[in-house]
Amino acid sequence: MNAALLLAIGGLTAVGLYLLTSRSLSRIVIGYSLLGHATVVALITAGGPAGWPPIAGGAAPEDMSNPLPQALTLTAIVISFGLTLFLLALARRQRTLSGDDLVEDDLEDRRIAAVESGPTETEDSVAT
Amino acid sequence: MIFGLLVLHVAVCVVLACAGRRLGRSSLLVGAVPPACSALWGAARLGASPPATADVTWVNGLDLAMTFRVDAFAEIMTLIVSGIGVLVFVYAFGYFGPGATHTGRFATTLLAFSTSMLGLVWADSVWTLFVFWELTSVTSFLLVGHKSTDTEVLAAARRALMVTAGGGLVLLAGLLLVTGEAGTTLISELAPVDGTAATIGAVLVMIAAATKSAQVPFHPWLPGAMVAPTPVSAYLHAATMVKAGVVLVAVAGPALGGIGAWKGCGLAFGVASIVWGALGALRHRDAKLILAWGTVSQLGMLITLFSVGTPVAVLAAVALLVAHALFKGALFLIVGEIDVRAGTRHIDELGGLARSMPVAFAAAVLAGLSMAGAPPLFGFVAKETAIQAALGLDGAEAWVVGFGVIGGSVLTVAYTFRFLVAVFGPGPETPLSPRRHALSVPPLVLAVGGLAAFAVLGPLDAVLAPAAVRLSGGAPVDHLHRWPGLEPALAISAVVLVVGAIVGLALGRTPGQAPADHAGRWTDASIDGMVAFGRATVVRVQHGSLPVYLVTMAAVAPLAATPLLADISLDHLVRWHTPLQGVLAATVVGAALALCWVGTRLGAGLALGAAGITVAAVFVIHGAPDLALTQLLVEAAIVVGFVLAFGHLSRSFPKTGLRWRTVRMTVAGLGGVAVVIGLAAASGNPVGAPPLAELAAASVGEGGGSNIVNVILTDIRGLDTLGEVLVLATVALGVQALARAASSREGSAS
Amino acid sequence: MTGLISLAIVAPLVAAACSLALRSHPLGRDIAVLAGLGSAALASHIMLVTVARDGTHTVAVGGWAPELGIILVADLFAALILPVALTIIFVVEIFAIGQRRTVWAANPELSGPLLCVLTAGVSLAFLTGDLFTLFVAFELILVSSYVLLTHQGNRSQVRAGMTYVVMNLLASTLFLFGVAFVYTATGTVNMALLAERIPQLETGVRLGIGAWFLVVFGTKAAVFPLFSWLPDSYPTAPTTITAVFAGLLTKVGIYSMIRFHNLMGMEDLGPIMLLVAALTMVVGVLGALAQSDVKRILSFHVISQIGYMFMGLSLFTVAGTAGAILFLIHHMPVKAVLFLVGGLIENHEGSSSLDRSGGLAAREPLVAVMFAIPALSLAGIPPFSGFVAKLAVVSAAIDQRGTVVVVAALVAGGLTLLSMAKIWNEVFWGRRADGPRPSPAPRRGRRTMHAATALAVAGTLMVALFAGTLLDLSTEAAENLRSPASYIAAVRP
Structure with a gap:
């Protein structure tokens, strides 16, 4: 296992999670993007050490990098690309509707919380 | 004959349910027919032996069966249930005057109750008894709430249901314990039992009986149920249903009496x-x-x-x-x-x-x-x-x-x-x-x-x-x-x-005041208390706020990864395969960190692009040129999309509170650590190797291509690729739908 | 048999393509969708009969060896759940056709094809014997559900969609990390090979992987404390969409856990999972009690009921697993039909809010009956299917002396009944508050909706009636799951 890549994965994950948990949609998109990077690097790292491109006849099989994780990674990249696009479309729609790009709280949950205790400060309202 | 009578009851029930509106008040007289038959049968059987039995298996694996046994005691109960039933049906015909509404519905429910009660007193399997026990609770609820527009009636019906059905749950637990100990589910075969489990079971059964038979302190539902029409009070809440608990105590007595x-x-x-x-x-x-x-x-x-x-x-x-x-x-x-x-x-x-x-x-x-x-x-x-x-x-x-x-x-x-x-x-x-x-x-x-x-x-x-x-x-x-x-x-x-x-x-x-219904109010308050407790719980777990949910999940993941710590080993770690990987790792983490501080959206887009390009470089070094190419294309598209979606809003990211930011940072950091630990521990002692040589051979041989990754994508794992394409197509539909919603109903949001 | 397995996946996809091509012909569009969903459902039923008779059947996609390629496995577990799921989708689509021209309908041009894509994803998820293909199937299901949830683009849907999408994106990310862990440790993503290799791993790695996938699948299944996204998102979708989501999507998560955690031998996680199960049951039902909207109440019950299935799984015994499978079979139709009734309530009352409805039983007795039966079943009242399913898991837990979880299950059952009584009292009894009346669906549409709901109710009664056979089959499926050797042997003869 490669410590440098591990570090990259860990760093990308941490920053990605930090941004994903923010209230701004643009940051959420960035966070998801970074998490996507972390997963694909993790997947190819899972396949073993770096090697020659897996072209049959180009190098001996034992010198090649593992092709299977590459194929999985490719699928993962495309899927996460599609989802990112969808997230962007959703964000755009959200901006049209509410004029900003902040994630809103669920109204019904808020209503019940208000019934329960009156309008109190909870942890996430600090986050706004 | 037992099944014949039950089928007759159910059939008439169905007829009344369908034709009740048309029959009106006379459906009460139709409803009296099945109990009359049962009562006559019960009367004819008095003193007969051996007991009449009938059974049909329902769920073999759980010993669930519909087993009936009409013995001397059941015959007496049959006469009470069905005999009084006939009188009550006739009485109800008089009770509801010619102008009464919903008499068809009433007759249907009353007959359904009568059937359930009959099943209960005939039951030999404890599960048969339980089935009908619960059905009497439900039909009693429906009958108590007959005048359903009155709030007092609704509260009384709810109270009766919750106490008796709550008792049903206790009964379920008790029966499971007792039958587990006794080794049979047939009441007629229950032998005296003892032991801790049986004792707990017996007490639970007794409690269940007390709820159904309105014993102190579970009694308030019974006076409350007096809001029901009088035929119901006479039949359910005096002559029959409240006797179900007594019947249970009676039939379980020989087996549990020694406890x-x-x-x-x-x-x-x-x-x-x-x-x-x-x-x-x-x-x-x-x-x-x-x-x-x-x-x-x-x-x-x-x-x-x-x-x-x-x-x-x-x-x-x-x-x-x-x-x-x-x-x-x-x-x-x-x-x-x-x-x-x-x-x-x-x-x-x-x-x-x-x-x-x-x-x-x-x-x-x-x-x-x-x-x-x-x-x-x-x-x-x-x-x-x-x-x-x-x-x-x-x-x-x-x-x-x-x-x-x-x-x-x-x-x-x-x-x-x-x-x-x-x-x-x-x-x-x-x-x-x-x-x-x-x-x-x-x-x-x-x-x-x-x-x-x-x-x-x-x-x-x-x-x-x-x-x-x-x-x-x-x-x-x-x-x-x-x-x-x-x-x-x-x-x-x-x-x-x-x-x-x-x-x-x-x-x-003597003149005086009726006592206040403290116990009844207390019962209702404890039911409402559960609702209030629910509300108190839900506001603690259901904030309605996406970031809180995400943090919860991101915090649970590292928790799940803790077992991995036990087997983490650093022996197999190498610093890098080429120093360039170190540089790239530092660059990508740097770009990521920059994304946290960068103020404008355009800058964010640029940093995002930089991170993507670095990842592509990592792929190149790892021997994955196809990946690198895809990554570059995708990254370019995302950056363009990002700028299109957010670009012309030149506003800074909103600031957040310090405490919440600390929580997020901690959780995010732990998440990163968890992933690193996971990979490091998993690679410590692998138990299988990827079949590289086979893949290469298969690729050239059957796959007919030398680029193994391509062969995997198009052939060996073609199903994944199909799925991937479908995901993209679906996203396209979704983006189009959102865009159309935006153009057609701009501002008309609900 | 190979044809049946392919049909269950491919037929809905073909239907999706056809109905997209027939966009402008409403009739052709509906026929295409119904034909696709119907033939997939039919295929799955025949598959069940075949598998129950002949045993597990596998298809190596493209003819590659299991070490290399993707393999589809129709074992008894998959063959039991698949027909239930596909039949539900089919019935819900009939309801959706009846619901057209009301304000609660989904956009028919999109919802039909998307439902088909989702169906294909569900079939793939149930049948695949490959961990990464399971990921792809999940994404397929999720992406179609994202679009189904948000395609009308109104504000509450976009808000709910955001929560739903981002939560699931994170879950999918964790899934990929999990795949990376597994592949690092074992060098394969084939489940049969994993079933051989994962038990050989060091305890810490093995349990870590197991717990990690609990988080992944647990988020999809909405177990405590990962459930919060569900009640915020499900109720905002059009009724039919919610019915499919509630009936199926969380169950795919539970299904995956039952398969993965049994095959990979994760018994050591049992005690902590039982605790999670107890919390899921109780917190879910408490949440339901606090709500005042039919669809939100039902959404919280989804969570609570997931707890029962999770409890059966967490016992890691044949009886417990069989109970969980039977519960799954019971729960999917019951939940879907309750949401359909929620749709009927909306149609007749103009809203699914408890405060704004009342006295429906007198006006629409049939709707009342169609609510009462699944509601009692949900609360575990005999003689309905919920009782048998609950008895199966609870008695399995008593065998293991799981006092806490048994008490939690019984308490949750009582509170479920309270919650159902609340809906009954406020919607079907009582008085209706004054307010604008909706314009209900046209007569023919209403009939279709009622017929579809009645069909689904009849289905739940069938589950109760044949509970004995279903439990026998579930037990057999559970035995197979509890002894991975049979699964491995089927994949690698």
């Missing part, structure tokens, strides 16, 4: 209910509530006697069961007739009914005297036997039971006399609506039944004694006596009657 806790619980519930119920009956001023509280007391007596479990006590209990069904059913029906004809049942508003309703008065006196235990009525026989049973005990049990039976009898006599005087006593005559025969005949039949039972005690004893033998585990049982002879029991009875009558007559017309 001390069972008897202790039963006596505690029973004696407390005898006293508290009778005191309630002495204080209330609504004739129906007086009877309901009296029912609580009488049920307490039944539970007490069955818990005692000696042959005499069981015989007394069986006799009282029959007597109570007759006299209490009659009294309820009489009160219902008064309610319909006088328009009230409050004792302060009634007067002169003895003169204006002579038939009802006669019936009430007969039934009342039976309830008080005065000769020559069947109630007298039952009570004499009960006193004998109490006198036959030793030690503390004798004192407790003696107190319950004798004290309870005094109070019973007292509230009976109070009831008769209060309802029928002199006073300004209450105006009445015209007489309806359907209302006055059924109670008279029941009341005269009490007299007749005393008259033909011999044959009746021949029917009741075998039931008592069966319920006391086969022990020989004495006979019922019309006249016990000059024994202590008779003297006690005489004193009880005199004292009780004096108290009752004295209280009869």
